Each structure stands twice: as structure tokens, then as C-alpha cells.
Amino acid sequence: MPQLTLALISGLFELLPSVIAGVSGAVAAYNHGAGVLKTAAAEKRDITAAEWDDWSSRNKAVHDAIQGA
Amino acid sequence: MKKLLILPLLLLLVSACGLTPQEKVYAAGVGYQTAGPPFLTYANLPRCSATRPQPCSDQAVIDEVKRADNVVYVALEQAKAVVVDPTKTESVAAAAASAVEYALSVFTSVLAQYNIGSK
Numbered sequence: 549m550p551q552l553t554l555a556l557i558s559g560l561f562e563l564l565p566s567v568i569a570g571v572s573g574a575v576a577a578y579n580h581g582a583g584v585l586k587t588a589a590a591e592k593r594d595i596t597a598a599e600w601d602d603w604s605s606r607n608k609a610v611h612d613a614i615q616g617a
Numbered sequence: 618m619k620k621l622l623i624l625p626l627l628l629l630l631v632s633a634c635g636l637t638p639q640e641k642v643y644a645a646g647v648g649y650q651t652a653g654p655p656f657l658t659y660a661n662l663p664r665c666s667a668t669r670p671q672p673c674s675d676q677a678v679i680d681e682v683k684r685a686d687n688v689v690y691v692a693l694e695q696a697k698a699v700v701v702d703p704t705k706t707e708s709v710a711a712a713a714a715s716a717v718e719y720a721l722s723v724f725t726s727v728l729a730q731y732n733i734g735s736k
Contacts, residue, residue: 584643594639600701603643606650607649611653614653617683
């Protein structure tokens with residue numbers, strides 16, 4: 549991944565707290581996901597199967613909650 | 618200003634800056650996860666009625682968001698299946714990533730239309 553992209557992701561990750569207010573669930577989701585992308589980029593690897601499984605679980609939780617509203 | 622809806626949009630912006638299809642799909646999922654909680658906050662408000670003052674939630678709006686949610690959720694899982702499949706070509710993976718990014722943009726547009734997630 550180009551260094552510029554890594555720097556951009558890192559910057560967004562650090563910028564996030566000052567941009568977002570309220571809704572701790574959204575903040576936590578963003579922090580986790582951005583962290584996974586940042587780590588994968590830094591380690592020059594693909595997203596792992598475990599990280600994809602976690603991603604799918606989080607998506608399902610959001611989907612189930614929305615459909616249950 | 619729709620501060621919380623900036624999150625998925627930021628992720629979409631990042632995805633335009635040289636990310637792989639896998640990373641784009643992953644980022645789209647994170648965008649979906651960040652867009653969900655604000656909607657739930659809205660949906661948990663009492664339903665609007667003739668005698669119910671604001672703030673309240675409109676059932677028609679909730680139903681529309683649910684329809685958009687079904688589309689983006691399926692798109693996310695389908696895109697994931699494509700981008701993790703080593704037999705799929707780069708162009709197929711890129712198309713899957715573009716499709717899910719579009720589905721997410723439609724979903725967030727629906728939320729923005731009703732100021733869900735704004736502050």
C-alpha cells in the first residue's frame with residue numbers, strides 16, 4: 549500500500565475523535581475497523597480470515613438491529 | 618452538519634486513494650457499521666403520531682431505511698465472498714468493491730435525506 553495512503557488512513561484514524569461526537573457505537577466501530585486496516589497496511593498483509601469473520605459478525609449485528617427496529 | 622455520516626463518506630474517500638478491492642470492501646463494511654448506530658438512536662424514539670410531539674420516529678422512514686439496509690447488507694456479504702476468493706480476477710474483485718461502495722452510498726443517502734445521524 550502506498551505510503552501516502554497509509555498516511556491518509558493514519559491521519560483519518562487520528563482525526564476521528566475530533567470529528568465525531570456522540571453515538572459511542574459508531575465511534576467504536578470506526579476505531580476498530582480503521583485500526584484493522586491500518587495494522588494490515590503496516591504489516592503489508594491481507595486482511596486475515598479471523599478479521600473478516602469479525603467484520604461479518606459486526607455487520608450482522610448491525611443488520612439484525614436495524615431490521616428489528 | 619451530518620457529522621456522523623461523515624464517517625462512511627471518509628471511508629469511501631479513503632477507498633479512492635489506492636486501496637485494494639479487499640480493503641475497499643472492508644472499509645465499506647466499517648462505514649456500514651458506523652452508519653447503523655445513529656439510525657438505531659432514531660428508531661428507538663417513540664413513533665410519530667398526531668398527538669406525539671417531536672422528537673419522534675416516522676415508521677415510513679424506518680421502513681425505507683430497512684429496505685436500503687437489506688440491499689447494502691447483502692452487497693457487503695456478496696462482495697466479501699468475491700474479494701477473498703483467490704480464483705476471482707482483479708477486475709471482478711474491483712467490480713464487487715465498486716458495487717458495495719455504491720450500495721453503501723445509497724444507504725447513507727437515505728439516512729441523510731431524513732437527517733438521521735445529524736447533530
